Each structure stands twice: as C-alpha cells, then as structure tokens.
Amino acid sequence: MLFDTHAHMDDEAFDLDREELLASLPGQGIGLLMNPGCSYESSRNAIKLAEKYDYIYAAVGSHPDVADEVDEELIAKYRELCKHEKVKAIGEIGLDYHYEDIPRDIQKRAFRMQMALAAELDLPVIVHEREAHEDGLKIVDEFPTVKGVFHCYSGSLEMAKELIKRGWYIGFTGVLTFKNARKALEVAAGIPLERIVIETDCPYMAPVPYRGKRNDPGKVCHMAAKLAELRGISPEEARRITMENGKRLYRMD
C-alpha cells in the first residue's frame, strides 16, 4: 500500500470527478492520503473529505500565497479545527519568494504564527518553501520543538541534512521523475531512507509520463518506483518504507 503524504483533493481541478476518483483510490493501492489545507476554506474542505473517507486525513493552515489572511482570529479558528480527530498536522504553511505577490514580511509573520500554533498543540507541520531556503531554516530554528516535512523539496543536500539533524522529513513529488531532476535525485540518494516521504502534490507536479497533465494520488506509485531504482531496493520495499515514514511523520498508528 502507498501513502500519498500531500494531495490537494479539495482543489477545483477535481470538481467534476472527485467522488469517483476518491472511491477508486484504495483499489489503486492508496492506503493513506494526507490532504493539507491551503487556506481556511480549503482546510475546512479537507476536513469534510477526511470525514467522508477512512483513508483520508487532513491538515489545516494557510499557504504563503494567502499569508495575508492569517491573523489572531484565524489562528483561533485553526485551533478549533485541530480538535477534529482526523486533523493530524498544521499545513501547508511556509514561504514562497518566487512570485512575491505577498510581501516577505507578511509571509514570515504568517509562517511564525502557524509554527507557534503547532508548538502549542504539539502537532507536526507541512512546510512549503520555495526560493526562501535561508529564512525557512531560520524560522524552523526558532521553534525547536516543532518537526514536520519540507514538502516538494527543492533545496540542497546540505540543507536537507540540516533538517534531518533537527528531526524533519523530506517530501518528494513527481519532480523525481523529471529529466532535469539532478538536484532532487542527489538529495533523495544522499539522505537516510527513513526520512523520505513521497507525495503527488496533485493536481500539480504530475510525474513522467504524465508531466503537464492533471496529477492524482494514483500516480504516487511512480515516485515509489523511482526511489526504489535510486536506492537499489525493490518497489515493494520502497512502498513499505515510505508508508512507515509517513505514519511516523504524521503520528498515525
């Protein structure tokens, strides 16, 4: 069985066939799925899906793209949502300096407020960090009790090792299968297997040979296969290890 540790099933890309797709995933080998929230609204929708499907779990949080929605009032609402038994993490939260539609100071403030909530509730976090490596690691260091995953990892091997030293996990998407994936492959080959989780980040980041098309959790098997090839283990072993890692990351039994 496979664990898709990061899938946005509440995304509008699934509006036409969501129920059909979700009903079919266990038959495609998907044993567990984590649906992170991207905003307050998306977090609530993630919980609704988790209520409907046994194998789906939810995280709540505001993505750096909507960092300007985060204030004390919203943190209080997230605190309430975290009482739900299927909410297992805070996310996805973090920093994205690629577009900068939201000023960096506002992103950092939202990231810190949500990291503080994770520390208060003792929950793992799902971090989105793009082109903000230095500030990302700096804020992680401000909250030493908080652990989690850097999802869709795009940093260096060195930084991955720093995160692992601090008890964090590294998440890999379909980028692993891309032709120009040199950096991601170097990281996936150079860190301990027990700290690697796999994810689709669907509807984005579809693996080869679906690159550019809509991604879905059924395609996470391609990430397991690539990891197996890279680490010289069997695909079954890669599935088993990444499943165990995901459960440890999100503290599921």
Ligand code: NI
């Ligand atoms: Ni995501």
